[in-house]
Amino acid sequence: MTDAPVQPYRRILLKVSGEVLMGDQGFGIDPKTLNEVAEDIAEVAKTGIELCLTIGGGNIFRGLSLAQGGMERAQADYMGMLGIVMNALALQAALEKIGVYTRVQSAIPMDAVCEPYIRRRALRHMQKGRVVIFAAGIGQPFFTSDTAAALRAAEMNCDALFKGTSVDGVYTADPKKDASATRYDKLGYQEVLARDLRVMDASAISLMRDNKIPIVVFSIRERGNFAKVLKGEGVHTTIA
Numbered sequence: 001m002t003d004a005p006v007q008p009y010r011r012i013l014l015k016v017s018g019e020v021l022m023g024d025q026g027f028g029i030d031p032k033t034l035n036e037v038a039e040d041i042a043e044v045a046k047t048g049i050e051l052c053l054t055i056g057g058g059n060i061f062r063g064l065s066l067a068q069g070g071m072e073r074a075q076a077d078y079m080g081m082l083g084i085v086m087n088a089l090a091l092q093a094a095l096e097k098i099g100v101y102t103r104v105q106s107a108i109p110m111d112a113v114c115e116p117y118i119r120r121r122a123l124r125h126m127q128k129g130r131v132v133i134f135a136a137g138i139g140q141p142f143f144t145s146d147t148a149a150a151l152r153a154a155e156m157n158c159d160a161l162f163k164g165t166s167v168d169g170v171y172t173a174d175p176k177k178d179a180s181a182t183r184y185d186k187l188g189y190q191e192v193l194a195r196d197l198r199v200m201d202a203s204a205i206s207l208m209r210d211n212k213i214p215i216v217v218f219s220i221r222e223r224g225n226f227a228k229v230l231k232g233e234g235v236h237t238t239i240a
């Protein structure tokens with residue numbers, strides 16, 4: 001690790017959508033995609049920036065879809081959070097294999113598996129150059145991993161929240177369904193909320209607005225893009 005800053009950020013949070021990890025296979029974790037995402041994260045971690053991660057679980061279980069099938073919502077959401085822990089452990093393994101020191105902290109304590117979430121300890125890990133992976137969302141049902149990302153970004157005093165997803169920014173409509181959709185370069189928090197652009201849920205957006213933390217949305221499926229976007233290059237949308 002070096003201390004040389006190559007970008008205007010001192011500490012950032014990257015949220016990786018669960019669906020990114022499934023690659024093209026439609027469910028679970030695709031090992032090739034997992035390793036590629038880890039390599040892109042390692043490239044950034046090695047610049048010396050303080051980095052923490054949150055991960056989603058949409059590639060394993062979404063509480064809402066199970067609830068629509070008749071399961072009690074809270075129970076389904078706890079299953080979703082356990083899926084997130086699996087993703088976090090997979091990402092930890094992939095990062096450590098290529099020489100990035102990490103710690104997983106879970107919002108649902110599970111001592112045999114990882115550390116519990118302790119804010120001051122997470123900060124200390126980052127100061128020591130370790131990448132902290134926050135798992136199990138916020139540990140409460142009826143929330144999403146986007147809200148968890150926003151909450152941790154605020155708690156960790158991050159300079160920005162990067163949302164690495166499978167789309168390269170925020171569009172006027174879903175680009176997978178509407179060919180005429182166009183991408184925004186910049187957006188205001190209020191505009192995202194007023195137009196219901198669904199880039200992150202409303203509670204995550206308003207938490208970032210209240211704490212003046214910019215959100216950068218980009219595609220983490222494109223190799224090398226995370227490092228580029230961090231330098232203000234590459235295709236992305238900034239919400240500030």
Ligand code: UDP
Nearest residue numbers: 018056057058062063077080137138144145
């Ligand atoms: N979840 C939850 N509380 C949280 C975070 C997540 O209950 O704080 C559950 C919820 O069921 C959610 C699932 O975990 O559907 C997976 O997270 P999410 O759908 O946000 O993942 P992503 O869309 O980022 O892959």
